[in-house]
Amino acid sequence: MCGIVGLFLKDKALEPRLGAMLTDMLITMTDRGPDSAGIAIYGEGAAGVSKVTVQSETPDQDFADLADKVKALVGGPVSLTRRDTHAVLSVPAGKAEELRKQLKEVAPTVRVMSFGDTLEIYKEVGLPKDVAARFDIASMSGSHGIGHTRMATESAVTTMGAHPFNTGSDQCLVHNGSLSNHNSLRRKLNREGIHVETKNDSEVAAAYLTWKMQNGATLGEALENSLDDLDGFFNFVVGTKDGFGVVRDPIACKPAVMAETDQYVAFGSEYRxxxxxxxxEDARVWEPEPATVYFWRHGETTTPNKKAA
Amino acid sequence: MQTYDLEADGLRGLNAALHAQSSETNQTHWEIVNPRGSHAIAVGLDAPIEVNVKGSTGYYCGGMNKQATVHVYGSAGPGVAENMMSGTVVIDGDASQYAGATGNGGTLVIKGNASSRCGISMKGIDIVVHGNVGHMSAFMGQSGNLVVCGDAGEALGDSIYEARLFVRGSVKSLGADCVEKEMRPEHLDLLRDLLERGGCDAKPEEFKRYGSARQLYNFKVDNAY
Structure with missing residues (x-):
């Protein structure tokens, strides 16, 4: 199964409540997947600063001198904000991807959850209510966010196997379904120089979209291409720095409901x-059509219409 | 009338109370408030009672229904009225995938649109959809009637047996072994009755009929055991 929730805010007045609303939505989906849970939050960015969210099994040990080690590695001002097993490293703009690649050299037991300017990803094994409480997701504000609660099928139940997956700057993806051509696609992406961290099928989908967008595709175009190149069952909900997208495979057996008002666009695996x-009560509520790409961007006055792939 | 607050009193209590009704019950009108997309509301009923659900439901509302009338004043999640035996289920809004799947009897009315696989493997149920139906509707339909006042999605009636399909709008594509058929007077009479039961003011003459060409493996006598 797996449960997905997503929220893209149009009304800035709701932004302080983003984490609280997403937490509530995700806890409702607990019985769709009790293995692990994660949330991606697009929060406030700061000029000249990029963020790398990291995780450690031994955070007391690993995070004590991590900021100094990172400073020595990438230079410039570096700060660390810890939340339970995770920490957000603020580094000079443009250094985030470099840090993702090189972090292992200075801190081999620290794993990268996400990198970008505004994106932070928090994920762990456990129930949504416990995972959300550990990181105090409910206190977080932001413009959009995506949550996932997992019932594992294609790879081990670990922190790294939990969703959301981040494979490119400020990009994230969650998945309900299973892909059957992920091994061959992972090899192809590796040849193209795209980093795929795990054996998880969903991460390959995330990396595929990153690859497409690196080659000039918009999020919408990348999602349309995924309908041709990914084989299997999928509902994807994806985030970029200013965008939010949804696509379902042509069979569309995984459930999906969307709601839109003047204040937000919301996605849920179920209406609950x-x-x-x-x-x-007054929102437009609908099921996204199969093989149809939907996406929204901040700063666009009108909501894009669904686009048939 | 009995009013039941699902949020306050829980699903098991509701379904147990509904299952406790016999054919002679005098508690014939039930109202369920705060459904909030919950699963399995009013499943397995077997009494001539009327259940009004004031809001949208999750998976399997009205499943396995016998005799009862279940009316959802909202939209329904996947598998509404799945395997219904008799009675009536009415959805004011939209229905998610596989509405009325494997239904043996009774009437399912969807006043909005139905999603994919509406009436999959239907076995005698009558389904009237005021709007559109999604892809693979009436897949392997064995008997009963599916009426679609709007359009039908891809692969309508794939591998169909003896179910009858009536569509007023366009059909994106027909599934394997499903063909358009002649609309004879007896079909117009049947359709008139179905439309009336479904609360539709559409005219039977506006519809086309589809059914099995009976060319697949199972229809060939040489393949019989």
């Missing part, structure tokens, strides 16, 4: 996840 959102 959406019932506490403000104004849901």
């Amino acid at each position: 996840a959406l019932v506490n959102l403000p104004g849901i």
Whole structure:
């Protein structure tokens, strides 16, 4: 199964409540996947600063001198904000990807969850309510975010196998379904120089979209291409720095419900996840069509219409 | 009338109370408030009672229904009225995938649109959809009637047996062994009755009929045991 929730805010007044709303939505989806849970939050960025979210099994030990080690590695001002097993490293703009590649050299037991300007990803093994409480997701603000609760099928139940997956700057993806051509696609992406960390099928989908966008595709175009190149069952919900996208495979057997008001666009694996959102009674509620790409971007005055792939 | 607050009193209590009704019950009207997309609301009923659900439901609402009338004043999640035996289920809004799947009897009315696989493996149920149906609807339909006042998605009636399909709008594509068939007077009479039961003011003459060409493996006598 797996449960997905997503929230893309149009009304800035809701931004301080993003983490709280996503937490509530994700906890409702707990019985769709109790293995592990994760949330990606697009928060406030700062000029000249990029963020790398990292995780450690031994955070007391690893995080004590991590900022100094990172400073020695990439230079410039570096700060570290710890949340339980995770920490957000603030580094000079443009250094995040370099740090992702080189972090292992100075801190081999620290794993990178995400990198970008505004994106932070928190994920662990456990129930959504416990994972959300560990990181105090409910206190976080942001413009959009995506959550996932996992029932594993294609790879081990580990922190690294939990969703969301981040494979490019400020990009993240969650997946409900299973892909059957992920091994061959992973090899192809590796040849193209795209970094894929795990044996998980969903990470390959994330890396595929990163690869397409690196080659000039928009998020919408990359999602359309995924319908041709990914084989299997999927509902994807993806985030970029300013965008939010949804696509379902042509068979569309994994459930999906969306709601839109003047204040937000919301995604849930089931309608249950959406019932506490403000104004849901009067929202436009619909099921995304199979093989159809939907995406929204901040700063665009009108909502893009669904585009048939 | 009995009113039941699902949020306050829980699903098991509700279904147990509904299952406790016999054919002679005098508690014939039930109202369920705060459904909030919950699963398995009013499943397995077997009494001539009326259950009104004031909001949207999750998976399997009205599943395995016998005799009862279940009316959802909202939209329904996957598998609404799945394997219904008799009675009536009415959805005011949209229905998610596999509405009325494997239904043996009774009437399912969807006033909005139905998603993919509506009436999959239907075995005698009558389904009236005021809007559109998604892909693979009536897949392997064995008997019963599916009426679509709007359009049908891809692969309508794939591998169909004896179910009858009536579509007023366009059909994106027909599935394997499904063909358009002649609309004879008896079909117009049947359709008139179905539309009336479904609360549709559409005219039977506006519809086309589809059914099995009976060319697949199972229809060839040489393949019989």
